[in-house]
Amino acid sequence: MAEGSKHPETLALHAGWRADPSTGAVAPPIYQTTSYQFESTEHASALFALQQLGNIYTRLGNPTTAILEDRMAAIEGGVAALGLSSGQAASAFSLQNLARAGDNVVSSTDLYGGTWNLFANTLKDQGIEVRFVDPADPSAFARATDERTRAYYAETLPNPKLRVFPIAEVAAIGRPLGVPLIMDNTAAPLICRPLDHGAAVVVYSTTKYVGGHGTSIGGLIIDGGNFDWSAHPERQPLLNTPDPSYHGAVWTEATKPMGPVAYIIRARTVLLRDLGAAMSPFNAFQFLQGLETLPLRMPRHCENTQKVVDWLSGRREVTRVIHPSRQSGEGKARAERYLKGGFGGLLGFELAGGRDAGRRFIDALKLFYHVANIGDARSLAIHPASTTHSQLSGEEQLATGVTEGYVRLSIGLEHIDDILADLDQALAAAGA
Ligand code: PLP
Secondary structure, three states: OOHOOOOOOHHHOOEEEEEEOOOOOOOOOOOOOOEEOOOOOOHHHHOOOOOOOOOEEOOOOOHHHHHHHHHHHHHOOEEEOOOOOOHHHHHHHHHHHHEEEEEEEEEEEEOOHHHHHHHHHHHHOOOOOEEEEEEOOOOOHHHHOOOOOEEEEOOOOOOOOOOOOOHHHHHHHHHHHHOOOOEOOOOOOOOOOOHHHHHEEEEOOOOOOOOOOOOOOOOEEEEEEOOOOOHHOOOOOHHOEEHHHOOOOOOHOOOOOOOHHHHHHHHHHHHHHHHHHHHHHHHHHHHHHHHHHHHHHHHHHHHHHHHHHHHHOOOEEEEEEEHHOOOOOHHHHHHHHOOOOOOOOOOOOOEOOHHHHOOOOHOOOOOOOOOOOOOOOOOOEOOOOOOOOOOHHHHHHHHOOOOOOEEEEOOOOOOOOHHHHHHHHHHHOOOO
């Protein structure tokens, strides 16, 4: 049944798993094991040679994690996925799978602070240059591209600016050049399917809405299977030239019998094998549990957030509310084109009293948690200028949209009256 369905409500409950063949258990078991017994030496060597897919060692793959991978690939409209230990590992692997020292990537400026740091410092130290461009003008991606550009990277609904990314426009620039668009869809699961708009790869921090309950750190890369990596071999050498770390395999050729999965197979068999950022099976179980109710939770996050946006817009202490529904012109058109069923669970606002008012506001909250996370069932708040974005230079903070009085809210599933009551008393205490 699930195979025939396109509905996320059904896929979130059924895709990739029916019942345990030996016990009949309905809930996916947590396969808390490091290793898997081979049936014979022949079987073992077939697995290592990739002639047969199967379990070898949990750093490379695990049956609980595999259910999550299959389920998320089905929901997203992709062909296969790779679970990882964190969203950061997913972002890093998604690029390291295509780019090496001397290569470059063009990225949107509108990024999570941790991704910005990874790109501007750690990848740079590894010899991978990330060129940041303003996504307001999609053609900036074309201008920043040269023969060593291996990928484009962006977030669907990036905070703090909450400007929806022009997915189809940028994907269309890259495709004829052999440059795939990688989308971080962490903030917009179910309300956006980037692969439908031409993205080639989707990454998630499952720590956020997918898990949904603030219990586990994890990440995921989903291969759209919709990008012809072999059409431009000189553009994508890591997938089209012999890999000395895997008996000289050329990934686009070696994976042909398995379908269009060269990208995700290389990420697993090379990067995960060598760098080891594996998702724990226990966390995979937590994400599966979260995923089951995501189709119910996401609309409520969106609904509560819209009510907070409308309420804050009428407050004298607030100079600006940042949310896709508040944008005009092109920004609004993109929000309406790419987000379906709501504008997400995040919003930002600026307090008239600047940095000090921002701090007083946060310290006065009683229901909202003051945390760095987003996408929890509980409502969350943070003042990015003094926390998540504090390591960035003033110029970098501005490029990412953080100002001194900016407060970010991740709206949870509590009753809207209680959410508004807490915001009301904290605004009064901020004395802006
Ligand atoms: N991408 C986005 C949009 C995020 O918000 C985050 C975390 O806040 C990450 C990636 C990194 O994810 P993780 O914290 O799971 O490493």
